[in-house]
Amino acid sequence: MGLLKPVLALSAFTALAHAATHELIVGTFGTNFLYTLEFDDEALTLNLAANTSVPAASSWIALSHDKKNLYGTSFTATTPQFVGYTLANATGITHDNTVAAGGNCTGRAIFVLADPNPPYAVYGSLFGGTAGCGGVMSVEEGVLTDSVQNYTYFSTSGVHGTALSPDSKFLYSADDSGNTLWTHSVDSTTGALTYVANLTAPSTGADPRHVAVHPGGQYLYVVHEGSSELGQYTVDSQTGIPSYDSVYPLKKSNESAENFWADEVALSFSGSYLWATNRARNTNANGGLGYISAFELDDSGAILKQNFLLSTTSSGGSANSVAPCTFSDRFVALTDSDTGFVEIWELAEDGQSASVVAHLDLADGGCCANAVWYS
Numbered sequence: 001m002g003l004l005k006p007v008l009a010l011s012a013f014t015a016l017a018h019a020a021t022h023e024l025i026v027g028t029f030g031t032n033f034l035y036t037l038e039f040d041d042e043a044l045t046l047n048l049a050a051n052t053s054v055p056a057a058s059s060w061i062a063l064s065h066d067k068k069n070l071y072g073t074s075f076t077a078t079t080p081q082f083v084g085y086t087l088a089n090a091t092g093i094t095h096d097n098t099v100a101a102g103g104n105c106t107g108r109a110i111f112v113l114a115d116p117n118p119p120y121a122v123y124g125s126l127f128g129g130t131a132g133c134g135g136v137m138s139v140e141e142g143v144l145t146d147s148v149q150n151y152t153y154f155s156t157s158g159v160h161g162t163a164l165s166p167d168s169k170f171l172y173s174a175d176d177s178g179n180t181l182w183t184h185s186v187d188s189t190t191g192a193l194t195y196v197a198n199l200t201a202p203s204t205g206a207d208p209r210h211v212a213v214h215p216g217g218q219y220l221y222v223v224h225e226g227s228s229e230l231g232q233y234t235v236d237s238q239t240g241i242p243s244y245d246s247v248y249p250l251k252k253s254n255e256s257a258e259n260f261w262a263d264e265v266a267l268s269f270s271g272s273y274l275w276a277t278n279r280a281r282n283t284n285a286n287g288g289l290g291y292i293s294a295f296e297l298d299d300s301g302a303i304l305k306q307n308f309l310l311s312t313t314s315s316g317g318s319a320n321s322v323a324p325c326t327f328s329d330r331f332v333a334l335t336d337s338d339t340g341f342v343e344i345w346e347l348a349e350d351g352q353s354a355s356v357v358a359h360l361d362l363a364d365g366g367c368c369a370n371a372v373w374y375s
């Protein structure tokens with residue numbers, strides 16, 4: 001007992017020294033609110049810190065490089081529109097502008113991306129209707145300001161997610177409806193795009209949904225929504241054009257892909273792990289639950305192995321979007337829109353498993369779409 005005391009005292013001190021509260025902002029698919037959450041990484045508590053009324057429900061939100069602004073889709077608007085906010089802090093959220101995008105295309109705003117490099121342009125994606133267009137928007141001091149370009153994919157396209165190369169020279173578009181991965185080059189002065197290539201997905205009905213690029217720039221990863229797979233692609237360093245390399249399953253081999261719709265792919269803080277998720281469409285497989293998976297990467301970004309494929313605690317609804325925290329590889333936020341909640345999952349120390357450490361219900365009838373880590 002004499003020996004135990006100092007050990008306890010030391011571990012308590014260490015815990016206090018490292019404890020920190022982190023803030024997340026969460027959007028919704030159908031209600032005009034943005035939620036600010038507080039996650040205590042020592043007590044492992046997740047609380048609602050603010051419920052902010054905003055002019056739009058956002059199926060996707062993205063922070064600016066300096067976290068002084070937030071951009072979102074206006075998901076329930078009948079024409080494609082994007083919203084911009086100024087953030088005084090994680091709870092001081094002020095609407096700046098709503099910007100129309102997409103030219104002659106119809107459909108709704110589904111996804112938004114903010115370039116972390118100058119000119120910090122904002123890229124908007126459209127889905128449903130005749131959505132074969134994308135929009136480039138400018139910012140002034142971070143404030144979403146104007147439409148600078150509407151460009152076209154195929155007339156049958158519907159892009160559900162985009163990602164930039166680490167140097168922001170190329171934009172990749174995951175074209176779910178067009179079963180294609182697009183490459184555009186980025187004008188470093190205006191942010192405007194120029195077509196470079198379109199690459200048909202490796203199988204019919206693979207349906208690229210979201211894309212993530214490794215910080216090393218040699219690999220990118222695409223969630224194939226239709227085939228419930230995670231695709232690894234290599235990137236040509238000269239042309240920026242990806243080539244399909246291999247796929248990994250986001251469901252059990254005895255389960256049919258038609259019972260799922262794979263969702264998200266995102267890199268951990270250090271770039272050592274890749275997270276991917278799947279959603280259950282019905283109760284015909286896996287008891288109606290979705291999946292969460294993590295992959296171990298080598299320094300270049302090549303997938304070494306799939307560490308696990310675990311059931312999520314719900315189908316995920318339209319979400320099951322995974323957002324790795326921005327301060328360590330330890331935590332990710334997972335959003336559900338079936339009943340409306342956010343969970344924090346913790347990666348095991350050996351990286352071979354993960355578990356839920358905090359859960360917060362946000363059952364407003366529209367929550368929860370995606371989460372971003374403000375701090």
Ligand SMILES: *[C@@H]1O[C@H](CO)[C@@H](O)[C@H](O)[C@H]1NC(C)=O
Pocket residue numbers: 088089090091092093
């Ligand atoms: C956050 O910003 C708002 C708006 O400027 C301000 O009223 C509020 O006091 C700030 N909150 C904190 C915790 O600083």
Ligand SMILES: *[C@@H]1O[C@H](CO)[C@@H](O)[C@H](O)[C@H]1NC(C)=O
Pocket residue numbers: 100101102103104135147148149150
């Ligand atoms: C892009 O399309 C939107 C919606 O039609 C329009 O308001 C905007 O002016 C267009 N932008 C450009 C640069 O033409």
Ligand SMILES: *[C@@H]1O[C@H](CO)[C@@H](O)[C@H](O)[C@H]1NC(C)=O
Pocket residue numbers: 103104
């Ligand atoms: C939009 O439609 C108008 C009228 O049909 C046409 O003149 C114009 O070229 C179209 N714009 C684009 C970008 O396709």
Ligand SMILES: *[C@@H]1O[C@H](CO)[C@@H](O)[C@H](O)[C@H]1NC(C)=O
Pocket residue numbers: 153154195197198
């Ligand atoms: C898509 O790629 C094919 C093959 O390179 C090319 O022939 C076609 O013009 C491209 N389509 C568009 C709309 O860019």
Ligand SMILES: *[C@@H]1O[C@H](CO)[C@@H](O)[C@H](O)[C@H]1NC(C)=O
Pocket residue numbers: 252254255256284285286
């Ligand atoms: C698939 O196999 C697992 C065991 O690995 C089993 O628990 C599950 O019920 C099977 N699912 C279907 C749809 O057959």
Ligand SMILES: *[C@@H]1O[C@H](CO)[C@@H](O)[C@H](O)[C@H]1NC(C)=O
Pocket residue numbers: 033051053361362363364
């Ligand atoms: C946010 O506030 C609105 C009332 O303004 C309420 O209807 C909604 O349920 C609240 N959201 C949550 C998750 O409590």
